[in-house]
Amino acid sequence: MSVLQLDQASRWFGNVVAVNGVSMTVRPGVTGLLGPNGAGKTTLIALMSGFLAPSAGTVTLDGEPVWRRTDTYRVVGLVPEREISFGYLTGRQFVRASAELHGLDDPGAATERALRTVEMTEPADRRVGTYSKGMRQRAKLASALVHDPAVLLLDEPFNGVDPRQRLHLMALLRQMGADGRTVLFSSHILEEVEQVARQIEVVVSGRHAASGDFGQIRRLMTDRPVQYVVIADDDRRLAAALMAEPSVVAVSLRPGGGVDVSVSDFGSFAVRLPRVAREHGIRIIELTPSDESLESVFAYLVEG
């Protein structure tokens, strides 16, 4: 049972702060590291895997700093986002090299076990250069699993993986978490994280935006004010009428036509909007959510 601990860990590159004062504890089980692209997820995984020194704060595995400690890799398996460039090796040779580098007693058996685990036995004799993205991901995972690590860190493991393989990978991660391994994976897709991890750490712009059970985070995300653009045949009258609604927290007229509406309770707003329009004799032409992007959801979490 291994525990990764970040205590006020920061990392900056020149003037750019990639990770800012992040404290989190990654315990046995599956943890999802969720955040939009550019949030600092890769930097955090690099810090956790000893491939980056924190500019401030500490990163420890079972109480020992991980930076520049090659012994750490006896218990850590890393699946980086970086592609494998060992295109001249077969999948089996690639995984076997990992087994040998770990100094395992029977690298051949460990290789076959890891290949079976990720369902890569059949194409293992093909060169890595001929693999699809999904196959390369599985080869990377097999290489990280070959020494049966207590801690597994995966950077965007589902990128480019087809749906069937994705389900298999997800089941595998869940099983590893259930077996008591400390598994952390990063993703920018909420649904992916939801299907695999109960414990979620959200990072946005290098900051630790939220932490906890997925249900809590999901509620935080869905309870946020939502922005809509409503276009009607009389925008000004619609704006005045909407302002009287309790579910609406802000209204403004758009210069090119239409009304920006900020809604605190989407359920009530969805019921009230057509009624308000009918009561005031206003015709609604268009209703569009204007901030459904993941980034806006994350931004809300940071501000909240």
Added chain:
Amino acid sequence: MNRTVFRLSAQAILGRRRGLVLALIPAALLVLALLVRALTDAELGVEATVGLGLSLALPLVALLASTAVLGPEIDDGSIVYLLSKPVSRHVIARSKFAAAWVATMALGALPVGIVALVVDPSEPRRALAYGVGAAVAGTVYAALFIALAALTRHAVVVGLLFTLLWEGLLGSVFAGVRWLSVAAWGREVAGELSPLVDDVAIGTAYAVIAATVVTLASLWFTGDRLRSFTLRGDE
């Protein structure tokens, strides 16, 4: 040394187009030697072909081999797959050097001796001396260029500039450069082994010590750079 890293590095040298280019360099030198033997006087011929081998072919082979074992993996970050293992980074550096060294000896140093023998078969001792001198210089080149690959993404360009400008042009214009020229150290060692080889008057002890210091320092530097390798995302 780690045998797995050595094997992977050897595959990196041979498994890419570099392997072909690497083989072409000594082949071209050998063809040149045959031409020289057919067309000119042996004494002049040996000096010209061995000179070309020591100052151009050998460092080129060392440069291509050394950068092949480290440069691409550092460039694209895939070296993380090697470094995320419980193997000392200095051991990884030494193992990669060993693979580059074997290639440099086989395709750079050995051909220098063979070329000397081809042009003038009557002086095997001189050929052996040139071969040993090339081995000394090749060892330093391989270590130096592997450190360069660990230092910069532009190792091939910097290495070429070093070879052509420092070892080639400046070395032939300014006599003082010989004190800091790898090819000169090799030539000095060769001069010690055969009276037919003109040494460069820096002293064999100096040449050997300088070659040893630069080789060891380069290897230590490479290992240290690998210890400090940082994984960065595209973000």
